[in-house]
Amino acid sequence: MKNKIDHIGIVVKSIDDALKFYNGLLGITPAGEEILEDRGLRVCFIEIGDTRIELLQPTREDSEVSKFLEKKGEGLHHVAYEVENVKEAIEKAKEIGLKPLSDEPKPGAHNTSVVFMHPKTTNGVLTELLQHN
Ligand SMILES: CC[C@H](C(=O)O)C(=O)SCCNC(=O)CCNC(=O)[C@H](O)C(C)(C)COP(=O)(O)OP(=O)(O)OC[C@H]1O[C@@H](n2cnc3c(N)ncnc32)[C@H](O)[C@@H]1OP(=O)(O)O
């Protein structure tokens, strides 16, 4: 398994507003945006050195981050680790008592296959494992 943080997910109300900090102050040009219709998300990646910040903005009320935004407000949402084989990682996770949120990987942003691990089984941190396709 690779040992690299691929990205850190941060939930924001507005990507445009958040870019005032990342672009306006830090001078970082966003690496690209994507709409994930199934998940109800607008996603923007900010490349910083060898890793990335993933800004997540809901596009509808029942998006995957709406409950989080309502309960906790904007902030750190998940940490994503790159793995070589996400299917193998799901099986290994089950073996060691973690709780993948799906039995099969699902499409992520920028041509990836991903699985999330329930935060209650990963030390309170929502954890994404991803494979670049
Ligand atoms: C893949 C596309 C893109 C990419 O990188 O390519 C993304 O990253 S999309 C990111 C958004 N998508 C997801 O987060 C999908 C996976 N998440 C889920 O399925 C849910 O959000 C889940 C299961 C983590 C929580 O959903 P649930 O409906 O159960 O919400 P609750 O509010 O009832 O939470 C239960 C319990 O978990 C705690 N919690 C929830 N979210 C987080 C979090 N982000 N970090 C840490 N802990 C979290 C919440 O506080 C509750 O704890 P409790 O003690 O019971 O209050």
Ligand SMILES: [Co+2]
């Ligand atoms: Co992510």
